[in-house]
Amino acid sequence: MSLPKEHDYIGLTEPSSMENSSSSIVSTESEKNTVLNLKETELRLGLPGSDFLEKKAGTGISLFGKDLKDEGNNGFSQIPLKNLVSGAKRVFSDAIDGSGKWDFPINGGSEVDLGNGGSENTNTLQSSLAGPSGKEIGNRNPRKPVEEKKNDNNSAAPASKAQVVGWPPIRSFRKNTLATNLSKNNDDEGKSGVGSLYVKVSMDGAPYLRKIDLKTYCSYKELSSALEKMFSCFTIGHCASHGLPGQEHLRENCLKDLLHGSEYVLTYEDKDGDWMLVGDVPWEMFTDSCKRLRIMKGSDATGLAPRLGMKYQSKEIMKPRKV
């Protein structure tokens, strides 16, 4: 049974590994990482309308999980989106009332179905809604993409989550409890919350750890220079013996030497709990799997890095090296 390529509402293709439930979670996850269109998952801030239309032209995002352009003719009537709009209205009014229930998402893309419910729908929100929505949607395809509603007050939330009041049907107590649990887990495991990816960074010999947001860097170079700056204070002792203390540029140089030399090795713990050398895999893959970082003393790494470099020079196997 072949999986038809399905786009969910943000255009992700479902990894084929979903079929193999018997395969270990590990490989499934790493497969997912490679199959996922990473650009799609990249969270970006953009002007309202820009992102969404771009996506829409391409894959056709549907709140309901299927690109409706393909199935416009399949004959079954769809749920009138007016109801979604009323859901949206409710959310909007909730936001105004400050009952603080649902954070209605703001993002690029403000296509709201103005419903087929008929003429009586003098939705006051219509006036505040932009764009192509009205004409395109019409009555034939009421399940057109309805993802975000444009708010005049652009909040900073970058995540494109369309949240309907009271859906999925989970009790408040459970929602609140899980939200706190989840944020704690995210802290620990470095999973992404809403566009941030905080991981702990430890350095051997340092009295305390630091935390950094991996999402603020786009490359290993940036990460490494940030870490250098962050942990330079712990290596002054070393530097002092090498050069004049208190001179910043010297300090930086020392640290670079320290990090790039054999003194310290930057490693990370991945989702499976293994300690890996930083730098082997593409940056996105790294941020996906990195749970925490450790600046390890070179002596602990027992020269594995250089030796392994030779062992794994073959390009066929892109497997990350284990430290």
Next chain:
Amino acid sequence: MQTDPNPKKSKDSPSNSDSTESTQSASPFPDDVLGKVLSFLNSDKDRSSVSLVCKDWYNAERWTRTKLFIGNCYSVSPEIVATRFPKITSVTLKGKPRFSDFNLVPQNWGADVHYWLVMFAKVYPFLEELRLKRMTVSDESLEILATAFPGFRALSLMSCDGFSTDGLKSVATHCRNLTELDIQDTDIDDFNGGWLSCFPENFGSLEVLNFASLDSEVNFDALERLVSRCKSLRVLKVNKSITLDQLQRLLLRAPQLMELGTGSFQQELLPGQFGDLESAFSNCKNLRTLSGLWEVTSVYLPVLYAACTSLTFLNLSYAALRSVEFGNLIAYCPNLRRLWVLDTVEDKGLEAVGSSCPLLEELRVFPADPFDQQLHRGVTELGFVAVSRGCSKLHYVLYFCWQMTNAAVATIVQNCPNFTHFRLCIMNPGRPDYLTNEPMDEAFGAVVKTCTKLQRLSVSGLLTDLTFEYIGKHAKNLETLSVAFAGSSDLGMQCVLEGCPKLRKLEIRDCPFGNAALLSGLEKYEKMRSLWMSSCNVTITACQQLAREMPRLNVEVMKDKESDDSQADKVYVYRSVAGPRRDAPPFVLTL
């Protein structure tokens, strides 16, 4: 309490031998014998039937009824109840419509227990038990409760709001004979944990203590002493503030526990403590139910293994366990009948359930991250199928997932034809079968055709009227139906209203059902407890018509601020012998 406005039993019914309907005539049974016989009746349905036989039986029944169950607090009034039933010792009251759990009902909607308690204080001084669900309870009400009923024993508050820990203080201080204090899923003002210290030092009658949903720290010494004193304690569910080593001390005091809700399971334990905890658990020979396990780290799961063998109910729905550690744990639980988990265990975890728990009857899989619209982790149809293969006794399922197929559901019900409760929530509204792209009609068709004992159904996914045709045609035992983002036209709802003879509760949101559908159920609603319709296509005019034609129904409408004047955004219809309610807030229009 069932109020049936159309008594059906006639003089000739077999249960009534030769007595007539006159109050004076001699019945074959002396009153006290009849009373004695009827006092054995516990089921409300039976009692309802009995009370309809004749006046003698009606009277005998009302004098012998001690337990009152009111499924909708507005279906009857405190006065009516007080007049009819003089000898009540136990009351169960349910208030708000179920969709209030999901923020669809505004605050201050009603269902305040206060006037009930005032009436009870007058009429039922011997009240012993009060169980409330989705009611508003103020501290003042709790004060009345604590002081007006000297024999009061059991208080259970589920999904209630409106009170604070001050109210609990009153209860702890004054209820000398309290055996049960059970607070679940409750969002209250938790000022501090001092309420627990208000139990008097000589107080030791508790059998059930559940404060898991409260946040603040209680005085552990007071708790430990309380637990030691209460020799009959069989249910103890603590909150997150209780640490692992504290838990171990509690278990030492109460090895007789049958139900345990742990506190936080995340603490750095010294090696010795680990062993202590392990033996504390293995000493609890009677443990049948385990819950809590907040923030459990897998390192500590093995302490539970010894206790798992006797478990019949394991609630891991607040513990984000992964498939491997969960699989290891579940292998020790062969006697499970009920299992609640988070979808972090994934399909692989559910496969382990299928192979480890052959006696499983109930499974609930909750989403750890229900608003995760990107990665859609969690469980899929495969997990559900795996469980159905291994657990043929499964009859209750609540399953949250992001994808499902018609074929999978068909397989599932083939494996488990005895479903009584089938609640499937595909979290993306209106999502079709992800493999075939068809609506999920056939899935639910399979459910209702195969599972003849089905009492409760929640549908989701892309559904046309066909689903509802199936339901109306086959779901002859269906009592509760929940529908969201489904259907194509009025026909859908009409099929259900015409076809399901035992339907009691129908709750609908965001569906294209309109006035015709609403009005097609005119006759039906009096036989039901309630109907909820929100964000559908119903107008106020139609609701007014309904209210006019059916005077024994209360038709309430709540409007959204921006909507059209004619739209009835939220409609709540229920039968009542008490007439329109007098405490409706301004945003509730009673028609």
